[in-house]
Amino acid sequence: MHAAIIQFPGTxxxxxxxxALRLATGREPKMVWHAETSLPSGxxxxxxxxxxxxxxxxxxxxxxxxxxxxxxxxxxxxAGTLVLGVCNGxxxxxxxxxxxxxxxxxxxxxxxxxxxxxxxxSADTPFTRLYGExxxxxxxxxxxxxxxxxxxxxxxxxxxxxxxxxxxxxxxxPNGSQRDxxxxxxxxxxxxxxxxxxxxxxxxxxxxxDGLRLFKGLAQALExxx
Amino acid sequence: xxxxxxxxxKEGVLDPQGQxxxxxxxxxxxxxxxxxxQGKVFDVELEETGxxxxxxxxxxxxxxxxxxxIEDYRIEMG
Numbered sequence: 500m501h502a503a504i505i506q507f508p509g510t511x512x513x514x515x516x517x518x519a520l521r522l523a524t525g526r527e528p529k530m531v532w533h534a535e536t537s538l539p540s541g542x543x544x545x546x547x548x549x550x551x552x553x554x555x556x557x558x559x560x561x562x563x564x565x566x567x568x569x570x571x572x573x574x575x576x577x578a579g580t581l582v583l584g585v586c587n588g589x590x591x592x593x594x595x596x597x598x599x600x601x602x603x604x605x606x607x608x609x610x611x612x613x614x615x616x617x618x619x620x621s622a623d624t625p626f627t628r629l630y631g632e633x634x635x636x637x638x639x640x641x642x643x644x645x646x647x648x649x650x651x652x653x654x655x656x657x658x659x660x661x662x663x664x665x666x667x668x669x670x671x672x673p674n675g676s677q678r679d680x681x682x683x684x685x686x687x688x689x690x691x692x693x694x695x696x697x698x699x700x701x702x703x704x705x706x707x708x709d710g711l712r713l714f715k716g717l718a719q720a721l722e723x724x725x
Numbered sequence: 726x727x728x729x730x731x732x733x734x735k736e737g738v739l740d741p742q743g744q745x746x747x748x749x750x751x752x753x754x755x756x757x758x759x760x761x762x763q764g765k766v767f768d769v770e771l772e773e774t775g776x777x778x779x780x781x782x783x784x785x786x787x788x789x790x791x792x793x794x795i796e797d798y799r800i801e802m803g
Contacts, residue, residue: 557789557790558792561789561792562789565788565789593794594792599794600794601792601794601795603738603739603795604741604742605741606739606741607741608741608742608745648738648794648795649794650794675739675741
């Protein structure tokens with residue numbers, strides 16, 4: 500697996516993401532500045548990490564979504580390259596129309612930083628292949644704008660096409676998301692966006708390893724593909 | 726020319742910020758306040774005028790200024 504991590508001004512979770520990818524693959528991910536007009540060659544995973552790109556001005560992820568490098572990310576996604584957006588990365592993927600819907604201000608109007616229970620709704624993605632379907636895992640969240648919104652018809656379609664990948668479980672939704680949605684994928688299942696931070700639960704010192712299987716699953720999926 | 730663009734949440738989209746403001750107004754003793762909805766205003770200066778300007782402003786709204794999944798926009802030409 501050869502991963503690229505996109506850095507926007509205000510991205511701040513790239514080092515944690517790099518550590519998780521290094522742990523799962525033994526390879527160093529490439530850091531790519533948002534102003535780049537091409538992705539490094541041979542990349543098979545693009546990651547948009549968390550943070551506060553452009554200070555969340557206008558709407559979270561809105562300005563990042565129109566950075567020069569995002570045209571290349573869209574092309575890569577179109578070509579089938581895997582794309583993972585976590586937290587601010589998920590917001591940017593929605594703003595870039597690579598995923599449907601939008602992430603609005605948390606219903607509580609508060610920044611929420613705590614652990615949630617997450618149901619893996621579908622194991623049928625390269626991101627979730629090492630989880631059991633319906634398995635409930637632990638992950639931290641840290642966001643002010645994680646309240647997933649799409650109109651009812653779009654929500655029905657997402658559920659019907661099995662594109663809801665993660666849901667907040669056991670009444671732990673931190674943000675008022677429609678249908679407790681925490682993560683979704685595109686129709687082709689190669690672009691995943693999620694608000695919780697799997698990279699935060701990947702080492703013994705984190706106190707939980709539930710996030711590691713996401714990265715190991717990606718590494719496996721890409722080894723098989725290669 | 727100068728234009729003013731109003732971006733507001735679509736009907737049916739919950740606005741917790743508007744609700745909090747509504748609560749604060751009631752707490753301050755402003756009685757008879759119905760629903761409050763919060764929005765954004767952008768003042769944009771353009772070299773173009775007339776229809777070409779309006780077309781460009783519309784494109785700006787669709788591309789960046791509004792997220793049409795959750796927001797409506799209205800353009801007021803100066």
